Amino acid sequence: MACGHSVPARRVASTHSHLLKGNASEPSFEWVGTDLEQVFLARPGCRREARMSSEKKDEMKSVGRRGFLRGASALGAGAAIGSALLPGCDDSSTPASQVEWDEAWDVVIVGGGGAGLVAALSAIEHGAEDVLILEKGSELGGTTAVSGGQIQAAGTSFQSAMVSGDTPERHLEYYLQAAEGVADEDLLRTLTENAQAAVDFMVSKGLTYVGVYGVSPIPTVDADLMVPRIHIPSAGGEDALQGGAAHVSVLKDAAEADGVETYLEAPVLGLVKDENEGVVGVKAMVGGVESFLQARLGVVLATGGFDRNQAMNKEFSPQQMWELETGVCYCVPENQGDGIKLGISVGAGLSGLGGTIGYPGATMGTAEEIGGIWVNRQGQRFCNEEGHYAYKMLHVFGQERHQAWAVFDQSVADVGGEALGGIFGGWSADLSAEIASGLISRAETLEDLAAALDMNAAQLARTVASWNEDVGEGADPLFGRTLALRPLETGPFYAVPVTSVNLGSCGGLKIDTSCRVLDMEGAAIPRLYAAGMAAGGFIGPYYPGSGTAVLSTVVFGRIAGEQVAGMLPQEGSV
Ligand SMILES: Cc1cc2nc3c(=O)[nH]c(=O)nc-3n(C[C@H](O)[C@H](O)[C@H](O)COP(=O)(O)OP(=O)(O)OC[C@H]3O[C@@H](n4cnc5c(N)ncnc54)[C@H](O)[C@@H]3O)c2cc1C
Secondary structure (H helix, E strand, C coil), X not given: CCCCCCCCHHHHHHHHHCCCCCCCCCCCCCCCCCCCCXXXXXXXXXXXXXXXXXXXXXXXXXXXXXXXXXXXXXXXXXXXXXXXXXCCXXXXXXXXXXXXXXXXXXXXXXXXXXXXXXXXXXXXXXXXXXXXXXXXXXXXXXXXHHCCCXXXXXXXXXXXXXXXXXXXXXXXXXXXXXXXXXXXXXXXXXXXXXXXXXXXXXXXXXXXXXXXXCCCCCCCCCHHHCCCCEEEEECCCCCCXXXXXXXXXXXHHHHHHCCCEEECCCCEEEEEEECCCEEEEEXXXXXXXXXXXXXXXXXXXXXXXXXXXXXXXXXXXXXXXXXXXXCEECCCCCCCCHHHHHHHHCCECEEXXXXXXXECHHHHHHHHHHCCEEEECCCCCCCCCCCCHHHHHHHHHCCHHHCEEEEEEHHHHCCCHHHHCHHHCCCCCCCHHHHHHCCCEEECCHHHXXXXXXXXXXXXXXXXXXXXXXXXXXXXXXXXXXXXXCCCCCCCEEEXXXXXXXXXXXXXXXXXXXXXXXXXXXXXXXXXXXXXXXXXXXXXXXXXXXXXXXXXXXXXXXXXXXXHHCXXXXXXXX
């Protein structure tokens, strides 16, 4: 494997999967990591509770209020489905002139995750009457439902209870500094200016927030901008749904109350385009039948990222490809970049591709809170181990052969595997299982450890000597780390590769601040909108901190819904 790891990918994955608390094929996890910057993995049972009853599913899968003309499709089953690069979706759109509609709606929303649900509610709120969500999976929620549901915002009452003086302008400045000049300032301004309203919107649907915390240090961002902004959601008391399950459940209840129609197991396969009107509908599988659904006002693409599509990752995000090959991804399997491909089929431009929501899952407990350092193949440290997770993963990816290890000594190992195992919920108490599986390397001396890892032994010795000297004086002058400043001096010594718990890809369809999908030249494609992580341009080289993705689903979902509802119906629509 060109960008492989010394521990084979399959071995890392299986080693981890037996440590998961829950069924590896449909994981349910408890939070076990740092309290500095949490990734909330849905509590056991949350996802189950958030599911719809089977009766409800049947009801929703049945043909909608406006279903008619079924089976009269001009192209029928003969239409091409899929392409070599991006299987599952058409690689070209269908001309409206060749289509007979099976159904007609005001607004068709592609994807029933966080952004899709918000866009549907917003479209109804702004006057659209017939709003349909087409969801590829067997339930609503997407990755949002398994996420922490945490959202960044400045100036909310929840935040004000903890810190004063924070503003959308400061929030914007933090995002701009983290983006290192490569994100769209207008989109970031839109996000930050509407963040407080996004939190209010969620509260109006029945959500509350039970805590607010901050992002871990990022070297390119001024320390005074790093204040608590990440809001932790809850549906109510301790027994209520928490995290993304809570976030999605209030949206689902509101969508049902507002009369939003939903077809489950209804993947959208292509867009229908009219020369004059723009995007006028979609081709989708509805009840197992390929159907054409007209969207009188427009279509919103809310299909999430291309998280799990390795062909797209290879084209657009080598870091995402590497994280999937060497780590694990917790996004829903449906998120294959379909919306991005649908956009491309009608000429959409792309923006913000490349970073990841990468989280160094296997090693959180060691370097950051307990001790140890991260080194590369040259035996050198390369970042502040207590820094922001996605910033660190970008820098791991930037090392030779994308390799880095957390190195620690026996005094750290003595803390025990339960605390050391990071997000995976602990290793065996004396690490023997992980040493036997090859996940953890152990050697009596640093020199032997370096030899086992094919690492520069002389440099590792210099790095550790210099680290020990610095922490003896209580500081890390190289990277400014402040936590767990402990020397590495008691053999045996240990090393574990830093691999990713991947929470999604970054980048997608180019949009403007009205969430209109833009072509390569920056012109809007009429009647086509995008929201959430199907869109791109608001994230720089790495994900800038928990709460950004969910913020994009609520802010851009609301805008997309409002904008599409404000369109005049296409001429001659049924
Ligand atoms: C474990 C975990 C924890 C996380 N925690 C946080 C957090 O606390 N805060 C935060 O900001 N971010 C978090 N993230 C990231 C964040 O959850 C996602 O990036 C975000 O929720 C994506 O929202 P979305 O609406 O764009 O996509 P999704 O919510 O994934 O929805 C996309 C939907 O589109 C559907 N779909 C796909 N293709 C088609 C098609 N062709 N036709 C019809 N439907 C289709 C999918 O089935 C899915 O339901 C986390 C991610 C993970 C994995």
